[in-house]
Amino acid sequence: MKIPEVDEIPRQQTTFTFDAVRHLILQNRRLTIREIAEVVGISFGSCQAILTEKLNMQRVATKFVSRVLTEDQKANRVNISQELLDRVSVDENVLKTIVTGDETWVYGYDVETKAQSSQWVGQGSLRPKKTRMSRPNMNVMLVFFHWQGIIHHEFVPRGQTVNKEFYVAVLKRLREAVRWKRPQLWTNQSWVLHHDNAPAYSSFFVRNFLAKNETTLVPQPPYSLDLAPADVFLFPKMKSALKRRRFDTIDEIQKNSTNEFFAITKEAFQKAF
Numbered sequence: 001m002k003i004p005e006v007d008e009i010p011r012q013q014t015t016f017t018f019d020a021v022r023h024l025i026l027q028n029r030r031l032t033i034r035e036i037a038e039v040v041g042i043s044f045g046s047c048q049a050i051l052t053e054k055l056n057m058q059r060v061a062t063k064f065v066s067r068v069l070t071e072d073q074k075a076n077r078v079n080i081s082q083e084l085l086d087r088v089s090v091d092e093n094v095l096k097t098i099v100t101g102d103e104t105w106v107y108g109y110d111v112e113t114k115a116q117s118s119q120w121v122g123q124g125s126l127r128p129k130k131t132r133m134s135r136p137n138m139n140v141m142l143v144f145f146h147w148q149g150i151i152h153h154e155f156v157p158r159g160q161t162v163n164k165e166f167y168v169a170v171l172k173r174l175r176e177a178v179r180w181k182r183p184q185l186w187t188n189q190s191w192v193l194h195h196d197n198a199p200a201y202s203s204f205f206v207r208n209f210l211a212k213n214e215t216t217l218v219p220q221p222p223y224s225l226d227l228a229p230a231d232v233f234l235f236p237k238m239k240s241a242l243k244r245r246r247f248d249t250i251d252e253i254q255k256n257s258t259n260e261f262f263a264i265t266k267e268a269f270q271k272a273f
Contacts, residue, residue, distance in 0.1 A: 017040060017042060017046075017050065018050060020039075021036055021047065022055060024036050024039060025057065033047050033051065067223045069222075073221070073222055073223065077221035077224055080219045081221070081227070083219065084218075095147060095273045096147050096273075097190045097191050098273070099144055099146050099151060099174070099178060099182075099192070099193055100146075100195065100218075100228070101144030101194075102195060102228060102230035102231065103140055103142045103156070103162055104140070104235045104239075105138055105139070105140055106242070106253050106257045107242075107253070108249075108250075108253055139155050139156070139158075139250055139253050139254060140155065140162065141154065141155045142154055142156065142170055143234065144174050144177070145230075145234060147269055147272075147273040148182075149262075149264070149266055149269050150262060151178060152173060152177035152181075153261065155254050158250070162198075164200045164205040164206055166200075167201060168205065168209050171193075171206070171209060171215075175213065178191055192215075192216040192217065193210065193215055193217050194217070194220065194228075196228055197222050229272050232272075233268075237260075237268075238261055238264075242256060
């Protein structure tokens with residue numbers, strides 16, 4: 001069926017029609033073409049032509065994000081980012097003092113994504129199929145690293161959750177690792193800790209421990225994963241190498257994930273920072 005052009009609308013009605021359609025869309029952008037056409041009193045095809053050809057609009061699906069930041073959270077993110085930039089402008093070596101870390105899941109088998117499963121087929125060929133697969137074995141690991149590489153890592157025992165008490169115990173072991181692996185940072189007391197805002201990390205119990213041990217904390221804006229090197233560099237790099245490989249035991253998971261971490265070059269860590 002031929003879609004009528006906007007030019008087919010009588011000229012004396014054109015201005016009113018455009019204004020009416022624009023007004024309705026600006027009031028409620030979820031209205032359908034049929035709903036707008038019924039209110040304005042024009043055909044479906046004419047309404048569609050006004051929206052796409054004259055108003056240059058298109059209907060798009062909503063993009064899902066982990067969280068929509070409030071204005072206060074956005075302002076906080078800007079302020080913290082500016083503070084970090086100011087630190088770097090004063091001392092370009094400040095990034096070399098940061099020890100950052102986080103926790104992640106590692107699996108016995110990490111299934112392919114849809115993009116990784118795609119393949120070329122001929123015209124008229126059936127779409128390939130594959131069954132959904134579970135990830136039976138899993139383990140949580142905590143990793144802390146510096147611009148020169150991994151400083152401390154450990155796996156969470158089965159059945160143990162990363163709560164504030166467990167995390168303080170991890171921080172004690174991290175401090176010992178900094179002492180032995182980065183003696184200059186330890187001697188100068190110039191190293192600073194960076195982690196996200198997970199409840200266990202930001203609890204008063206943890207903050208009190210850090211304050212007593214005079215450990216400076218780098219501020220992390222809430223819900224800003226792109227400012228965490230573990231989330232944008234380390235974990236994706238490790239998991240990409242483990243993708244589609246199957247491990248039958250927890251020991252194999254731990255061994256192979258650890259190997260992938262230590263296979264990352266010093267230059268890659270420096271570039272990430």
